[in-house]
Amino acid sequence: MSIRERWENLEKQILRPEAALAVNAVRDREEEPCPVRTAFQRDRDRILHSNSFRRMKHKTQVYIAPEGDHYRTRMTHTLEVAQIGRTVARAIQINEDLTEAIALGHDLGHTPFGHVGESALNDACGHFRHNEQGVRIVEHLEKNGKGLNLTREVRDGILHHTGTEPAQTMEGRLVKYADRIAYLCHDFDDAESCGLLTADDLPKEVQERFGRTHSEMITSMVMDLIAHSRMGTTLCMSEEGDRTLLLLRQFMFDNVYIAPVMIPDRERGYHVVTCLYHYFMKHEEKLPEKFIRCADSLSQAVTDYISGLTDNRAISLYKDIYVPRNWNY
Numbered sequence: 001m002s003i004r005e006r007w008e009n010l011e012k013q014i015l016r017p018e019a020a021l022a023v024n025a026v027r028d029r030e031e032e033p034c035p036v037r038t039a040f041q042r043d044r045d046r047i048l049h050s051n052s053f054r055r056m057k058h059k060t061q062v063y064i065a066p067e068g069d070h071y072r073t074r075m076t077h078t079l080e081v082a083q084i085g086r087t088v089a090r091a092i093q094i095n096e097d098l099t100e101a102i103a104l105g106h107d108l109g110h111t112p113f114g115h116v117g118e119s120a121l122n123d124a125c126g127h128f129r130h131n132e133q134g135v136r137i138v139e140h141l142e143k144n145g146k147g148l149n150l151t152r153e154v155r156d157g158i159l160h161h162t163g164t165e166p167a168q169t170m171e172g173r174l175v176k177y178a179d180r181i182a183y184l185c186h187d188f189d190d191a192e193s194c195g196l197l198t199a200d201d202l203p204k205e206v207q208e209r210f211g212r213t214h215s216e217m218i219t220s221m222v223m224d225l226i227a228h229s230r231m232g233t234t235l236c237m238s239e240e241g242d243r244t245l246l247l248l249r250q251f252m253f254d255n256v257y258i259a260p261v262m263i264p265d266r267e268r269g270y271h272v273v274t275c276l277y278h279y280f281m282k283h284e285e286k287l288p289e290k291f292i293r294c295a296d297s298l299s300q301a302v303t304d305y306i307s308g309l310t311d312n313r314a315i316s317l318y319k320d321i322y323v324p325r326n327w328n329y
Contacts, residue, residue, distance in 0.1 A: 002035045011038075011095065018233055019094040020169045025151040039151050040097035046148045047105045052137050053078075056107065058310035060114040060269070062187050062256065071190050074114070078107055080186055084222060085178040089171065091226045092235075098171040099178075102157030105150070106175055109133030109158075111307045112314040113269030115257075120273035121307060125299050133307055134158045141304060145294045173235045181221045184248050189214035191256050203251055209244045221245065269311075272318045276306050279321055 001009075008023040015021065022038035034042050047053055056075035072080075082103035089099040109130040111117030121128040135155050139147045157172030167173050191197040192214075199212035210220040224241040237245065256262065280287055280302040287305055295301035309317070 004033060004035055004038055007038050007041075014093060015095060016093045018170045020098050020153050020171055022095065022097065025153055027149050027151055029149050031149065038097060040095060040101050040154065043148075043150045043154045044097060044101040044104060046150065047101060047108070047138070047154075050108070050138075050142050050148065052108045052142060052308065053104065055308065055310050056110070058312055059110055059112055060117075060311050061183075062114060062190060062262075070193065072186050074107055074110055077183060077186065078104060080182040081106065081175065081178045084182055084218065085171075085175050088174055088178065088222060088225055088229070092229045094170050094174065098153055098157070098169065099174055101150075101154045102161065102167075102172055102175045103178060105134060105138060105154060105158045106131075106161040106179060107134065108137050109135070109307065111273065112309045112311045113266075113273065116266045116269045117273045117307075117314075120270040121277065121303055124274055124277040125303050128303060128307070129163075130307075131159050131162050133303075136304070137308075140294055141308075144290060170235055177225060177235065177237075180245065180249070181218060181225075184245070184252055185214050185217045185221070187252060187256060188217070188248075191252075196259070196261065197255060201255065203247055205244055206248045206251065209240065210248070217248075272314055273306060275322065276309075276314060276317060277302055280305065 008021070011019070011021050011023070020040075022040045025039035027039070033039070037045065053075070056078060057073055059074035061072040061074055061077045082100050085099040085103045086096050089096040107130065109132065111121055111128075111130065113120075118128060118130050135158055138150050138155060138158070142148050153169050153172070157167050157169060157175055160167035160172055161176050161179055167176065188197065188202075192199070199207070202212065206217075210217040221237070221241065224237045225235075228238050228241070229235045236242070281298060284292070284298055284301075287301055291301040291305045292298075295304060306314070
């Protein structure tokens with residue numbers, strides 16, 4: 001019996017009936033199983049070693065080109081989601097490896113400058129969603145157009161980590177919760193670091209139920225989610241916990257995500273992405289050939305290229321194209 005087979009047997013013994021089993025995982029293209037890793041462990045490693053994962057270290061989470069090295073990026077956000085997801089998955093006895101793979105891949109499709117870049121591409125090309133682009137990356141763009149051949153369970157979790165349609169697996173639905181817990185807590189932490197907010201600004205209900213610090217809030221939310229998901233067949237927080245979570249989310253939108261102080265940089269990021277899209281639509285010859293080869297239309301090729309740029313690369317391209325070279329900048 002191989003190491004992989006021992007892990008597959010162990011999953012059958014310790015995971016709850018609602019959990020996804022690696023032995024049942026399905027790929028679009030059949031391949032020889034790994035002797036050491038389960039299908040979901042293999043997917044996790046493929047995502048971790050991908051080009052699109054590495055690029056996330058230079059993509060905005062909330063603060064565009066912030067001063068200071070400790071602010072979250074899209075990659076550090078992803079790692080925090082994976083940590084929260086694994087903790088909960090282990091506690092409620094669902095598949096930790098599948099949860100981690102989905103978490104590591106859930107934001108691969110994000111643009112430069114975070115959600116403002118997503119809005120700019122959506123307005124420019126007519127339809128763009130980062131979760132859909134994430135699936136496109138792992139199916140068609142990675143490995144020079146071959147894709148990563150991830151399991152359907154992982155791709156479903158990436159697609160449905162946002163939006164109204166739930167993931168097919170309990171693990172995928174967990175990542176949606178872990179994503180929200182992570183970004184609300186760490187974005188508040190970053191807002192405190194830059195002097196935008198203090199704990200006193202939090203709604204009273206949030207302070208009383210979840211606490212006043214980044215650590216307290218994550219711990220409270222995770223414990224609530226575990227307590228109300230261990231015994232039942234559904235994944236959920238308590239009614240009070242969900243209500244307070246939504247209250248915190250609205251508070252963060254009002255005071256951080258769409259706050260007046262954030263608007264100037266958001267407008268600049270939107271402008272950069274929009275200008276780059278229209279430039280490459282007029283100058284197809286400037287696009288890397290691999291994006292033309294992997295797309296069915298010029299618009300799709302341009303969208304694939306721009307959405308994969310890091311913040312710094314997008315800014316550099318914009319300067320090269322639009323700023324006269326003899327200007328000091």
